[in-house]
Amino acid sequence: MTETITLDMLQSAGVGALALVVGMIMTRKIHWLQKFCIPSPVSGGILFSLATLAIYVLCGVEVSFDGTLKDVFMLAFFTSVGFQSNLKVLRQGGRTLVIMLCLLVIIIAIQNFMPLGITKALGVNPLVGMAAGSISMAG
Known part of the structure; x- marks a missing residue:
């Protein structure tokens, strides 16, 4: 049986901020991310997605996020993607x-x-x- 960890709005935003910071660090340290103009939110998000997948596959734990701020953050992300070009x-x-x-x-x-x-x-x-x-x- 699958166990679920449910994160509230603030926890979800905090995890998102952590993924963003990790993405920024990755983009600075990994040359090809800079070369191909991969935005920090994308690199951090992919790493975070893989981490949650690993938790689900290995431990059987599903992580559920509160989507209250999803639209706000998506708007900010898609607005800012072109800023790196x-x-x-x-x-x-x-x-x-x-x-x-x-x-x-x-x-x-x-x-x-x-x-x-x-x-x-x-x-x-x-x-x-x-x-x-x-x-x-x-x-």
């Missing part, structure tokens, strides 16, 4: 970055026009096709 890093991308950007534009165009064509062929309202395009992926 700068022109120097973008210039280093060079030709590969331009190719990736061009492919991305093509994929987005396909992602928008294909559902519209399918809805037209099926006689469905085109708004359904738009909802199936990149609009729904905008976040």
